[in-house]
Amino acid sequence: MTSTDTPHAVQPVAGDRRRWLxxxxxxxxxxxxxxxxxxxxxxxxxxxxxxxxxxxxxQWITAGYALAFAAGLVTGGRLGDIHGRKRIFLIGxxxxxxxxxxxxxxxxxxxxxxxxxxxxxxxxxxxxxxLSIVHATFPAHExxxxxxLFGAIVGLxxxxxxxxGALLTEWNLFGLQWRPIFLINLPVGIAGLVLGRRxxxxxxxxxxxxLDLVGVALVTxxxxxxxYPLTRGRELGWPLWGYASMAGALVVFGALVAYERVKGxxxxxxxxxxxxxxxxxxxxxxxxxxxxxxxxxxxxxxWTLYMQIGLGWSVLRAGLTGLPFSxxxxxxxxxSVQLLVPRFGRKVLQAGALVMAAGVLIYLWExxxxxxxxxxxxxxxxxxxxxxxxxxxxxxxxxxVLSEVPREHAGSASGLINTVQQMGNAxxxxxxxxxxxxxxxxxxxxxxVGPAFVGGFRHALGWVxxxxxxxxxxxxxxxxxxxxxxxxxxxxxxxxxxxxxxxxxxxKEKQPELVS
Numbered sequence: 001m002t003s004t005d006t007p008h009a010v011q012p013v014a015g016d017r018r019r020w021l022x023x024x025x026x027x028x029x030x031x032x033x034x035x036x037x038x039x040x041x042x043x044x045x046x047x048x049x050x051x052x053x054x055x056x057x058x059q060w061i062t063a064g065y066a067l068a069f070a071a072g073l074v075t076g077g078r079l080g081d082i083h084g085r086k087r088i089f090l091i092g093x094x095x096x097x098x099x100x101x102x103x104x105x106x107x108x109x110x111x112x113x114x115x116x117x118x119x120x121x122x123x124x125x126x127x128x129x130x131l132s133i134v135h136a137t138f139p140a141h142e143x144x145x146x147x148x149l150f151g152a153i154v155g156l157x158x159x160x161x162x163x164x165g166a167l168l169t170e171w172n173l174f175g176l177q178w179r180p181i182f183l184i185n186l187p188v189g190i191a192g193l194v195l196g197r198r199x200x201x202x203x204x205x206x207x208x209x210x211l212d213l214v215g216v217a218l219v220t221x222x223x224x225x226x227x228y229p230l231t232r233g234r235e236l237g238w239p240l241w242g243y244a245s246m247a248g249a250l251v252v253f254g255a256l257v258a259y260e261r262v263k264g265x266x267x268x269x270x271x272x273x274x275x276x277x278x279x280x281x282x283x284x285x286x287x288x289x290x291x292x293x294x295x296x297x298x299x300x301x302x303w304t305l306y307m308q309i310g311l312g313w314s315v316l317r318a319g320l321t322g323l324p325f326s327x328x329x330x331x332x333x334x335x336s337v338q339l340l341v342p343r344f345g346r347k348v349l350q351a352g353a354l355v356m357a358a359g360v361l362i363y364l365w366e367x368x369x370x371x372x373x374x375x376x377x378x379x380x381x382x383x384x385x386x387x388x389x390x391x392x393x394x395x396x397x398x399x400x401v402l403s404e405v406p407r408e409h410a411g412s413a414s415g416l417i418n419t420v421q422q423m424g425n426a427x428x429x430x431x432x433x434x435x436x437x438x439x440x441x442x443x444x445x446x447x448x449v450g451p452a453f454v455g456g457f458r459h460a461l462g463w464v465x466x467x468x469x470x471x472x473x474x475x476x477x478x479x480x481x482x483x484x485x486x487x488x489x490x491x492x493x494x495x496x497x498x499x500x501x502x503x504x505x506x507x508k509e510k511q512p513e514l515v516s
Contacts, residue, residue: 019137021199023146026130029093029192031153031160032185033123036100037065038161040116041304043169043178050177053109060113065120067227070422071220072124077132077415078212078271081205085129085136090196092126097189104182131414135402136203147337147399160326162304163319170316205409212263215256215271222252223423230429272416273409282413284477285401286420288349291474292393293424294431295467299360301429302436302460310453311372321376325387332391341396345481349396350472356389357468364461372450393471400478435463 040062048058080088099119106112134146168180176183226249229242236242260270277283307318332352340348363382366374398417405413436456444452 018199018201021195022133022137022201023149025192025196025199026089026133027149027153028188029089029096029126030130030150032188032192033096033127034153035161035164036119036123036185037069038300039165039168039181040065041162041165043165043181046169046178047112051106051109051112053112057109057113061109061116063232064113064117065123066422066425067224068117068120069123069127070227070419071223072121073128073419073422074219074271074415075211075216076124076126077128077413077418079125080129080132080414081409082211084202084204085132086196086200086202088125089129089133089200090193092122092124092129093189093192093196095122096126097186097193098122100182100185100189104176104179104186127418128415131398131402131417133200133203135405135414137201140403143399143403145338147395149334150395150398162315162322166315166319210267210269212260212269212271215260215263218252218256218259219271222249222256223419225249225252226423230427273413276405276409276413276416279404280477281400281404281479282402284474284479285397286416288397288471288474288478289401289417290420290424290427291467291471292397293421294428295464295471297425297428298431298435298460298467299428299464301432302457305436306367306453306457310450310457311374312450317376321379322383324380325383325390328384328387329391329394332388333395334391336392337395337399340392341399341481346400346475346478349393349400349478350475352389352392352396353468353472353475354389355392356386357465357472359383359386359389360461360465360468364458364465367454367458367461372454403479431463432460436460 044058044061047053047061053061076088076092096119099115099122102115103112103119106115131150134143134150138146164184165181168184169178171180173180225245229245233239233242256272257274260272260274264270264274277286304318307313307321308315313321336348336352344351359382362385363379366378366382370378401417402413436459439459440452440456
């Protein structure tokens with residue numbers, strides 16, 4: 001296939017404003033997904049009352065999305081490499097919008113669970129294309145600014161979901177109760193679909209690839225065997241088969257690695273490009289992403305339970321309390337990539353881990369000192385410090401992970417980044433049963449619940465601080481500076497929308513795979 005197959009493809013140039021409109025579209029889609037992950041938790045009591053859902057069904061409303069999302073991310077990223085990132089992004093955002101409508105108009109819990117699984121699967125097509133499109137559309141010297149914006153979006157999405165869910169549920173728009181938390185995606189999704197068709201430039205891997213169906217089956221099976229017991233373990237009393245399933249997942253992942261190595265040598269079209277792990281920045285960044293996801297998974301769930309059950313706050317007050325965190329993440333993310341990383345490199349990420357750990361320790365001290373009498377404004381300081389630390393990490397980390405990845409594997413790399421984030425979060429949620437619920441006695445009297453949850457929160461914060469210490473040490477394996485920030489580094493032009501560049505260009509693209 002040659003460049004004549006895509007006569008309408010346009011090479012992005014420095015003065016082309018279309019790429020910034022494309023960025024706004026894909027960032028909006030990323031924000032929509034991030035919000036949707038967290039917005040449902042706030043509305044769970046309303047859904048349970050309105051639909052008469054069982055506890056197991058309530059679990060699957062959240063777990064079904066997470067499992068489908070995590071299991072499909074690597075495949076979604078590879079489909080973008082093969083069939084075009086714009087095409088798969090539009091399919092994903094269209095399907096996500098339809099699934100959101102089905103969730104909003106669900107007539108029973110079973111339909112809602114099925115629609116949430118479909119929504120997660122469509123998100124798995126949509127989300128990997130966001131970083132891939134950025135990677136393929138923007139030249140290296142502009143990606144730092146773009147990833148700074150991406151980090152800000154992550155911060156806003158993390159806290160905006162619960163706040164938006166609280167507002168939409170309490171307002172009870174048109175008497176729809178919880179349903180607007182899903183229906184709000186419709187106008188956003190339709191706008192993204194229409195504008196994306198016009199402004200996003202198509203790109204794909206510069207050489208023909210095939211979808212690795214065996215790899216898809218193995219990665220899906222392995223992730224389900226790992227994440228399903230973690231998601232349902234506490235509810236089911238941590239049965240023996242759950243531990244056997246998680247151990248079996250390691251065997252499946254081992255088989256996946258062996259098969260992908262053979263597949264890559266045979267026809268060059270593996271689902272997971274194992275050569276990516278020879279890129280030092282990618283391998284180290286993936287490890288940091290996984291552990292970071294564990295810390296965030298523990299903190300955000302425990303934090304919500306602490307405020308709403310331990311302190312007895314309303315969902316709206318809990319959501320508003322998180323605003324300092326969101327603002328700090330957004331500001332620090334923009335500063336870190338645009339101003340700090342070009343000057344200080346890896347030290348910025350390590351400073352972020354230490355600053356975030358300091359915020360956790362301040363929070364721990366305040367929670368112990370004030371107990372259940374703590375106020376929202378007293379939480380502002382530790383949340384600001386934690387948010388600033390997280391902002392210093394999230395945007396530069398994405399930049400560092402992808403900075404030396406060949407563009408032909410951008411989709412696969414993006415899918416892996418999102419997958420390990422989801423796996424880390426799932427592992428963190430599993431640890432909540434140990435570090436939080438594990439220190440709370442069963443059968444508590446009503447008056448004992450609040451103090452018990454406050455004590456559990458303090459215990460969990462100690463674990464989060466320890467995880468951040470591990471992240472600080474892992475960051476020594478990251479490159480001192482992302483490739484595009486090395487002074488005098490050769491500028492690599494953005495990926496063209498054409499499918500097959502000259503052979504010499506392909507060989508040049510492959511060279512970074514051998515970086516150690």
